[in-house]
Amino acid sequence: MPPARRESSVLHLDLDAFFAAVEQRDKPSLRGRPVVVGGVGPRGVVSTASYEARKFGARSAMPTSEARRRCPAGTAFLGGRFDAYRMSSQVVMELLRDLSPVVEQVSVDEAYVDLAAGPPRDLTPAGLAALAEDLMERIQVATGGLTASVGIATSKMMAKIGSELNKPAGMTLIEPGTEQEVLGPMSVRAIAGVGPATAARLHAFGVETVADLARVSEGDLVAIFGLAQGASLTRLARAEDNRQVESQREAKSLSVEETFDVDIADPGALERELDLLVARLASRLGRAALFGRTTTVKVRQHDFSQVTRSGTLPWATGDPAVIGRQARRLLGAIDVSAGIRLLGVGVSGLTTHAQEELELGEGLFAVDLAISTEVEVPDSIGALPGGARVVEPPERRHTPEVADGVEWRPGADVHHEEYGAGWVWGSGLGRVTVRFEGPRTAPGPVRTFASDDPALAAGDPPDWRDG
DNA sequence: TCTGGGGTCCTAGGACCC
DNA sequence: TCTGGGGTCCTAGGACCC
Numbered sequence A: 001m002p003p004a005r006r007e008s009s010v011l012h013l014d015l016d017a018f019f020a021a022v023e024q025r026d027k028p029s030l031r032g033r034p035v036v037v038g039g040v041g042p043r044g045v046v047s048t049a050s051y052e053a054r055k056f057g058a059r060s061a062m063p064t065s066e067a068r069r070r071c072p073a074g075t076a077f078l079g080g081r082f083d084a085y086r087m088s089s090q091v092v093m094e095l096l097r098d099l100s101p102v103v104e105q106v107s108v109d110e111a112y113v114d115l116a117a118g119p120p121r122d123l124t125p126a127g128l129a130a131l132a133e134d135l136m137e138r139i140q141v142a143t144g145g146l147t148a149s150v151g152i153a154t155s156k157m158m159a160k161i162g163s164e165l166n167k168p169a170g171m172t173l174i175e176p177g178t179e180q181e182v183l184g185p186m187s188v189r190a191i192a193g194v195g196p197a198t199a200a201r202l203h204a205f206g207v208e209t210v211a212d213l214a215r216v217s218e219g220d221l222v223a224i225f226g227l228a229q230g231a232s233l234t235r236l237a238r239a240e241d242n243r244q245v246e247s248q249r250e251a252k253s254l255s256v257e258e259t260f261d262v263d264i265a266d267p268g269a270l271e272r273e274l275d276l277l278v279a280r281l282a283s284r285l286g287r288a289a290l291f292g293r294t295t296t297v298k299v300r301q302h303d304f305s306q307v308t309r310s311g312t313l314p315w316a317t318g319d320p321a322v323i324g325r326q327a328r329r330l331l332g333a334i335d336v337s338a339g340i341r342l343l344g345v346g347v348s349g350l351t352t353h354a355q356e357e358l359e360l361g362e363g364l365f366a367v368d369l370a371i372s373t374e375v376e377v378p379d380s381i382g383a384l385p386g387g388a389r390v391v392e393p394p395e396r397r398h399t400p401e402v403a404d405g406v407e408w409r410p411g412a413d414v415h416h417e418e419y420g421a422g423w424v425w426g427s428g429l430g431r432v433t434v435r436f437e438g439p440r441t442a443p444g445p446v447r448t449f450a451s452d453d454p455a456l457a458a459g460d461p462p463d464w465r466d467g
Numbered sequence B, C: 001t002c003t004g005g006g007g008t009c010c011t012a013g014g015a016c017c018c
Helices: A018-026 A064-070 A082-099 A125-143 A156-165 A179-183 A196-204 A210-214 A218-225 A227-237 A267-288 A320-332
Strands: A010-015 A035-038 A046-049 A076-078 A103-107 A110-114 A148-153 A171-173 A253-264 A291-301 A306-317 A340-351 A355-368 A423-435
Touching: A010 A082, A010 A156, A018 A035, A018 A046, A018 A082, A035 A064, A046 A064, A064 A076, A082 A103, A082 A110, A082 A125, A110 A156, A125 A148, A125 A171, A148 A156, A156 A171, A156 A179, A196 A218, A210 A227, A218 A227, A253 A267, A253 A291, A267 A291, A267 A320, A267 A340, A291 A320, A306 A320, A306 A340, A320 A340
Parallel strands: A035 A076, A148 A171, A306 A355
Antiparallel strands: A010 A110, A010 A148, A035 A046, A103 A110, A253 A340, A291 A306, A291 A340, A355 A423
């Protein structure tokens, strides 16, 4: 870990009531009025409430139905225009990158800047105040009137706390050495990683403030909360936070999910929803040029309990057919009979390399392996069509790492012949898995043929190299 | 009209391998 | 031969964040 900073060189920026502010900027009739952006359906929740709406008690994460009860007639409830938010967000992030190359975007409306990584600058209180004022002014001009709040301190935690202290359109500098006096009287909820559950457990021990927490020994905290969280609480309660500002973080997972207006119990209807979700997920994977190994299906039951099922393939895929088959299998292992309110699907184990899997019907198959390195045939083989020859599986066995081999899974009752540099044909039922080397941006030349294909019926592999 | 959508990290147990 | 231990991978669930 890097050493603790001696100067206040971490800046945290938070756009004020961001979604609502964009709506008020773009629609003058909304200015000065309560605006709530979020889900507008029967099960929606609030993303952002304008400051006018907050006066009536509307809050982020509150059910929209509750916000409707609290807010007066004339309150605007809007579904959100994420492209517009993204555009303004990008404008702001560019301004931050003018300050320093090390900008960590936490979300669409929030970022950290490592001022020490930028050009040399005046880090005295006066210099930082001028920097923040200039930044906030430039954000207002560049975005057409959006305001931001800024915190500057010696660590990410204190900078974030600072940006909260003078919202909206405020700036707070927490000077080096004053962290404890600022932090000590605050609720433990001010600490990163302390949510409702942890706060409740601390409360049971009589710990309310950060100063209370700082008096608890690390041994006790580790015994209660486990190694990672116990150690983290110990350090953060003493305002010891040397987490780096990280400008480039790679995605670890991608997921999509949907809450239904009414619970769904019908398996057929759920499979149709699942297919739609998988299509959205695969399209996002494709745009990001990513492939994943592990598929996870998530279900929120009617009673809000959550169940996940996951499965991992030998290699990564971006194919909606493959992900969809995995997802349907995983969903099948979940009891949905009482009705579910949410269905989701995600992929993790992301790479920039791909593998494809083909579903074969019963009968003969032929697979062009021109750019592939491996074929897998499943254990169960259905009845072979008339005339198909059956030979012993080849003796060749390769580990998946072998680049030029053909691997036959034990029990596969197929025959295969290799022609030239690489394709295989045989008969079987089930799956053929084809692994591609290197990044793949377009579908490869993989073709399957039904058992009634004349070329196969003739006993010869079709010559598709002409095609 | 109770409770979104998209993420991250951690823990614990079991399988498997050395 | 028996027993034990460590490391890694996978799965499921939970807490947390914006």
